[in-house]
Amino acid sequence: MININEASYSYKRSLEDQLKKISIKINQGEVILLCGKSGSGKTTITKLINGLIPHFLEGNLLGNIFINGINTKQMKIYEISEKVGTIFQNPKTQFFNLDSDSELTFGLENLGENPDKIKRQVFKVVRDLGIERLKNRNVFMMSGGEKQLLAIASIYATNPDVYVFDEPSANIDEYGIERIREMLINLKAQGKTIIISEHRLYYLMDLIDRAIYLQDGKIKYVFSNVEFSSISNESRKKLGLRTFIRKKNDDFANPVTFCESDDFVVSNLEYENKKQKILDKINISGNKGDIIAITGKNGQGKTTLMRILCGLLKENEGKISYKGSPIKYKKRRKLCYMVMQDVIHQFFSESVRDEFSLFDSKIDEKQIDNILEKLDLKKLDNRHPMCLSGGQMQRLSVALGMLMDREIIILDEPTSGLDYTNMLEISKVIKEFSNNKIIFIVTHDNELIDSTCNKLLEICDGRIKRFYERR
Numbered sequence: 001m002i003n004i005n006e007a008s009y010s011y012k013r014s015l016e017d018q019l020k021k022i023s024i025k026i027n028q029g030e031v032i033l034l035c036g037k038s039g040s041g042k043t044t045i046t047k048l049i050n051g052l053i054p055h056f057l058e059g060n061l062l063g064n065i066f067i068n069g070i071n072t073k074q075m076k077i078y079e080i081s082e083k084v085g086t087i088f089q090n091p092k093t094q095f096f097n098l099d100s101d102s103e104l105t106f107g108l109e110n111l112g113e114n115p116d117k118i119k120r121q122v123f124k125v126v127r128d129l130g131i132e133r134l135k136n137r138n139v140f141m142m143s144g145g146e147k148q149l150l151a152i153a154s155i156y157a158t159n160p161d162v163y164v165f166d167e168p169s170a171n172i173d174e175y176g177i178e179r180i181r182e183m184l185i186n187l188k189a190q191g192k193t194i195i196i197s198e199h200r201l202y203y204l205m206d207l208i209d210r211a212i213y214l215q216d217g218k219i220k221y222v223f224s225n226v227e228f229s230s231i232s233n234e235s236r237k238k239l240g241l242r243t244f245i246r247k248k249n250d251d252f253a254n255p256v257t258f259c260e261s262d263d264f265v266v267s268n269l270e271y272e273n274k275k276q277k278i279l280d281k282i283n284i285s286g287n288k289g290d291i292i293a294i295t296g297k298n299g300q301g302k303t304t305l306m307r308i309l310c311g312l313l314k315e316n317e318g319k320i321s322y323k324g325s326p327i328k329y330k331k332r333r334k335l336c337y338m339v340m341q342d343v344i345h346q347f348f349s350e351s352v353r354d355e356f357s358l359f360d361s362k363i364d365e366k367q368i369d370n371i372l373e374k375l376d377l378k379k380l381d382n383r384h385p386m387c388l389s390g391g392q393m394q395r396l397s398v399a400l401g402m403l404m405d406r407e408i409i410i411l412d413e414p415t416s417g418l419d420y421t422n423m424l425e426i427s428k429v430i431k432e433f434s435n436n437k438i439i440f441i442v443t444h445d446n447e448l449i450d451s452t453c454n455k456l457l458e459i460c461d462g463r464i465k466r467f468y469e470r471r
Helices: 042-049 077-083 100-110 115-129 144-158 174-189 225-229 233-238 302-309 352-359 365-374 390-403 420-432 446-452
Strands: 002-011 019-026 031-036 059-067 084-087 162-166 193-197 210-215 218-224 252-255 264-273 276-286 291-295 317-322 336-339 408-412 438-442 455-460 463-470
Touching (some): 002 042, 019 042, 019 218, 031 042, 042 162, 042 193, 077 084, 084 144, 100 115, 115 144, 115 174, 144 174, 174 193, 210 225, 218 225, 233 420, 264 302, 276 302, 291 302, 291 446, 302 408, 302 438, 352 365, 365 390, 365 420, 390 408, 390 420, 420 446
Parallel strands (some): 031 193, 162 193, 291 438, 291 455, 336 408, 408 438
Antiparallel strands (some): 002 059, 264 276, 264 317, 455 463
């Protein structure tokens, strides 16, 4: 089905190969997991399979990639797309329309299918995947999980033989992950070939046929399902792999008492958009040193709340105070710094190191070296931020946030696309810099919450469902 033969690849302007003599044979109907630490070459392999390399991305490719015996170098990109469908880590990068219905039909229209067949196929997609609630929706009003499900459905509509997933569970709550798992079970039952590059592993353990572990652009290990499932907990951590079992945060059991004398106080906050109530009667208080996890299902108002706290949105009702003084929303921009979920929008310089001086020219060079070293970015300090892997970008954005001279730091999904080792390093850095700051972390990463946070706040339907601290 797919044969990658002695493939090496380096991106344009890169001084080293991202992949080094990779050889993989994938049979029809197999489910293959690509795993390994951030920057090990997983996403680059997916780009070999879907034809983005060499047809779209500039670089130097050696070796050959075959799909059904045909060399992809001799295929047109649209011919590859008829056989291989890709779901990217950030679904927004593959949307071409403003509404969900148009997105579902877009691929079929580009394949030249007649209108009647398109209508029947979309009806089948909605029925098979159970996505009735995604019909006739504005894609920009969808939660991250809903966007990911729509991206999968739009590829499913074109009925490719091969599905390539790049971090499909990134930024998605447990309900969304379960929906993705159901879709994967459906595809596997149909005999589709599935390649998944993923860090979050627990929902895939009984689905994969083989796991390919990459290290520094090379295949280090190839495991059968039984071999992979048998890896000890200690060995798993040494490999930098996330938990094989769903993690629960049962340690947060003591209710937090709202206190108006705390350093940072949010009282009776409300927000609505187009007459729809997004946040209702939010009361939060915290002190310097607090690391507060903000969790809950996708689309419940978590990111909206954080944007209000840092002054990007203005609340309709309520009050926000710091050290006893009310703070208007524009002034909060100088008090808070927010690392956004889509970190690519916060990079503006020509190199990793230049990003720090752009944001704050007073940052000490030794501080920069120290945090880059801790997050395994020191060797990349002269690389353009846009040439980093997704996980490396994530670590850089957290490094920038921690060195900002702000009292309150807000991190929106800071460990998206990160392996276990780098997640722990992020955790250590956050805790190190938390003494004189209040840090809010919007996340679905239960491992990060367990290793980092002292309080957990869950939002449901725009209200606080629970606000607990560790027992």
